[in-house]
Amino acid sequence: MTPAPRAAAKSQTKADPRARLLLALASGTALALTALAATAQEADENGVIRAFGYTNFGELKYEPGDVLDYVNVDAPKGGELSTWSLGNFDSFNPYARAGVPASLASIGTERLMTEVLDDPYGAYCFLCTEVEYDEDRTYATFYLRDDVTFQDGTPMTAEDVKFTHELFVEQGIPEYRVSAAQFYDSIEVIDDHTVRFNFSDFMPPKVRVQQAGGSPVFSKAWFEANEIRLDESQTEPFMVTGPYVLDSVDYNRQVVYAKNPEYWGNDLPLNQGRNNFDRIRIEYFADTSAALQAFTAGEYLYRAETDPADWNTGYDFPATRNGFATMEEIPDGTVAQRFSWNFNLNEPKWQDERVRRAIGMMLNFAWSNDTLYYGDYGQPESFWTGTDLAATGTPSEGEIAVLQPLVDEGLLDASILTDEVSSPVEHDASTNRPSRRILREAAGLLEEAGWIAGNDGIRRKDGQVLDLTIIQFNQRYDKIIAPFLSNLELIGVQGNLERIDTAQYVQRRRAGEFDLTNQAFQMGFEPSTGLGQWFGSEGADESSRNIMRLKDPAVDRLLEVIETTNELQPLTDATNALDRVLRSINFDIPVYYNPDNWLAYFNVYKHPETLPPLGTGVLDFWWYDEDAAAELRDAGVL
Structure with a gap:
C-alpha cells in the first residue's frame, strides 16, 4: 500500500x-436509561435478581448461549x-x-465475569453461569461453572475465588489494598461451586456486582504448594484458568x-x-x-x-x-488516552499552580504535531476527550450543583463556577517559539510565584534555581522534548532530559525521584471507584497511577460524589465537574492522543x-x- x-x-x-x-x-x-434499578432483569417477589449478566444502564446486549456479534465463528484455529x-x-x-513484568504476563488470567467490545456497560458471567443479587446490592452470589479447570488440570472451586481476593487484600499493590480490605464484610464459600460476596457500606452500590465479578481467580493449592507471593517478582506465570x-x-x-x-x-x-x-x-x-x-x-x-x-x-x-x-x-472508539507529562507534586517548587501552568505553556503542540507528527495527533483537552463526560465551556446547571458546596466550604475558588474550562494554550504552528504574548504571560506567572530572572536570565527563588528533569527510557520522545526544553530557556527555566534504563525508570517513578515523567491516563465510560487510584489522596505516594502524587480535598470529594451517583445524567454532571477541577489544577502537561x-x-x-x-x-x-x-x-x- x-x-x-x-x-x-x-x-x-x-x-x-x-x-x-x-x-x-x-x-x-x-x-x-438513567436509573440504577433499570437493569436488564426484574426482581422476584423477594427483591432478588438472578441473571446471566449485569449492567447499571440499559439492557444487556447478549443472552445466555449467544455468540458475540463481531467474531467469525468459522475462523480457523x-x-x-x-x-x-x-x-x-x-x-x-x-x-x-x-x-518488570513480561509482555502479556496475565494472558491466562480469567475472571468471574467478562466484558465485551460492543457493550460498554455490560458484564457477563464467564467462570460463573449466573449471578444473584438483591435490589440494594447488599450481596452477590456467583454460581460457578462446574467444568472450569486450572491449567494443571485441577478443578476451580469457590475456595479459589475466596483465596484470590484475600491474597490481593494481603499482598496487592498499596493503592488497591487500602480499598479492597474494606470492600466486603465477608466472602462465604457456600459449596464447591457457589460463593457469596457480602458487601460493606464502603463500596457504592452501583459498582458492587461488577467489582466482585471482576475478580481474577488463582489456584489456591498451587500458590500454597509453591509458597508464591503476590508482592514478589516471579519467574513463571501464576496458575490460572x-x-x-x-x-x-x-x-x-x-x-x-x-x-x-x-x-x-x-x-x-x-x-x-x-x-x-x-x-x-x-x-x-x-x-x-x-x-x-x-x-x-x-x-x-x-x-x-x-x-x-x-x-x-x-x-x-x-x-x-x-x-x-x-x-x-x-x-x-474508547475514551481517548491522555498521554501527558506529570509534575511531581511532592516537590515544593511544583506545588504552585502558577509555576506548573507557566511550564506547560512552553509546549507548542501545534508546531510539534504539524512538524514532527504529520498532523496525526490530537491534543487531549480533557481526561475524557471525545465523550460527553468531558467538561466544556462554563459549567452547566448540573455541574454547578456539584461544585457549589465545594466552593461554599472553601475547597474551590468561586471562579470555577463561571470561568471557561481550562484548556491548553493555543500556539502558532508555523514556529516552535511561543509568541511574545505567551512568553510574557508565562514570565508573569513565574514572577507572581516569586521566581525572578537574574542577569543571566535564569530564574531563582530563595537562592534555588528553577530547573526540571524529565526522566525517560524511550528515545522516541526526544524529538518533542528537545523543542520543549528550548522554549523553557526562553522563560529562564533550565530543563534536562535524563535517559535511564527500564528498571531505573520504574524504580524512580515509584520512589518519586523526578520532576516530570510521562503517564497515559485511560478513563472509562462508567466512572466509579477506580478513579481513586488515578486521582485520590489515599495511597497517592505509593500509587502506580497517581504518579503525580495528587492530594486535593476537592478532588476527593468529587470522587465520592461519582462513586455514589446512580443515574446517568447526574453521573455525567459529576464527571464533567471532576474533569473541570482536574484541568484547573494543571498537574500535567497534555501532550497528545491518537484518534x-x-x-x-x-x-x-x-x-x-x-x-x-x-x-x-x-x-x-x-x-x-x-x-x-x-x-x-x-x-x-x-
Whole structure:
C-alpha cells in the first residue's frame, strides 16, 4: 500500500474519530436509561435478581448461549501471532511493584465475569453461569461453572475465588489494598461451586456486582504448594484458568505463549471465534528503530504503531509495495488516552499552580504535531476527550450543583463556577517559539510565584534555581522534548532530559525521584471507584497511577460524589465537574492522543470485516490464514 492513498483515506477517518462508538451507543444502552434499578432483569417477589449478566444502564446486549456479534465463528484455529515489545523484563507477575513484568504476563488470567467490545456497560458471567443479587446490592452470589479447570488440570472451586481476593487484600499493590480490605464484610464459600460476596457500606452500590465479578481467580493449592507471593517478582506465570500458557522464555529477548490443548472453555458460547492462535510470540528490542527494521524484515508479523513519523515514512518496504503486508487505520472508539507529562507534586517548587501552568505553556503542540507528527495527533483537552463526560465551556446547571458546596466550604475558588474550562494554550504552528504574548504571560506567572530572572536570565527563588528533569527510557520522545526544553530557556527555566534504563525508570517513578515523567491516563465510560487510584489522596505516594502524587480535598470529594451517583445524567454532571477541577489544577502537561489505531501486519492475519467499537481484538478474535501464509512463503516473503 503506497503512502499517498493511505494518507487520503486517513484524512477522511479523522473527521470524526469516534463515529463508530457514538453510533453504537446511540443505538444501544448509553443514551437510553438513567436509573440504577433499570437493569436488564426484574426482581422476584423477594427483591432478588438472578441473571446471566449485569449492567447499571440499559439492557444487556447478549443472552445466555449467544455468540458475540463481531467474531467469525468459522475462523480457523492454528498458526502464530508474532509481535514485539520494548525494553526488558525479569518477572511474570504483573501485580507486584517488584520486577518488570513480561509482555502479556496475565494472558491466562480469567475472571468471574467478562466484558465485551460492543457493550460498554455490560458484564457477563464467564467462570460463573449466573449471578444473584438483591435490589440494594447488599450481596452477590456467583454460581460457578462446574467444568472450569486450572491449567494443571485441577478443578476451580469457590475456595479459589475466596483465596484470590484475600491474597490481593494481603499482598496487592498499596493503592488497591487500602480499598479492597474494606470492600466486603465477608466472602462465604457456600459449596464447591457457589460463593457469596457480602458487601460493606464502603463500596457504592452501583459498582458492587461488577467489582466482585471482576475478580481474577488463582489456584489456591498451587500458590500454597509453591509458597508464591503476590508482592514478589516471579519467574513463571501464576496458575490460572485461561487458554494460553508460557511455552518458552529467553529473558529480555523473547517470550512465547502457547494454546493449552486442554483449555476448559473451548466450547463456551462466549468463546466461539476467539483464542484462534496456537502460539503468541513477543520479540523484545532495545529501541523502536531496531524493532521496526525487524518487522520490515519479517522477523515478526504484526505491529501496532504509535509513532506518526514511522507510520508515515517507515513502512515503504517490499511487502507493503507488493501487497503482502497491510497498513490499516482503525478509529479508536474508547475514551481517548491522555498521554501527558506529570509534575511531581511532592516537590515544593511544583506545588504552585502558577509555576506548573507557566511550564506547560512552553509546549507548542501545534508546531510539534504539524512538524514532527504529520498532523496525526490530537491534543487531549480533557481526561475524557471525545465523550460527553468531558467538561466544556462554563459549567452547566448540573455541574454547578456539584461544585457549589465545594466552593461554599472553601475547597474551590468561586471562579470555577463561571470561568471557561481550562484548556491548553493555543500556539502558532508555523514556529516552535511561543509568541511574545505567551512568553510574557508565562514570565508573569513565574514572577507572581516569586521566581525572578537574574542577569543571566535564569530564574531563582530563595537562592534555588528553577530547573526540571524529565526522566525517560524511550528515545522516541526526544524529538518533542528537545523543542520543549528550548522554549523553557526562553522563560529562564533550565530543563534536562535524563535517559535511564527500564528498571531505573520504574524504580524512580515509584520512589518519586523526578520532576516530570510521562503517564497515559485511560478513563472509562462508567466512572466509579477506580478513579481513586488515578486521582485520590489515599495511597497517592505509593500509587502506580497517581504518579503525580495528587492530594486535593476537592478532588476527593468529587470522587465520592461519582462513586455514589446512580443515574446517568447526574453521573455525567459529576464527571464533567471532576474533569473541570482536574484541568484547573494543571498537574500535567497534555501532550497528545491518537484518534486511530495504526496496525501493520503481514497478510497471514485476518479479521472480521466489521470490528467492534471498543477494541481491535488482535489477540482476541483475529486468525491465521494458512493459505495466505503459503502464498507468502512461495513468494519468498516469509
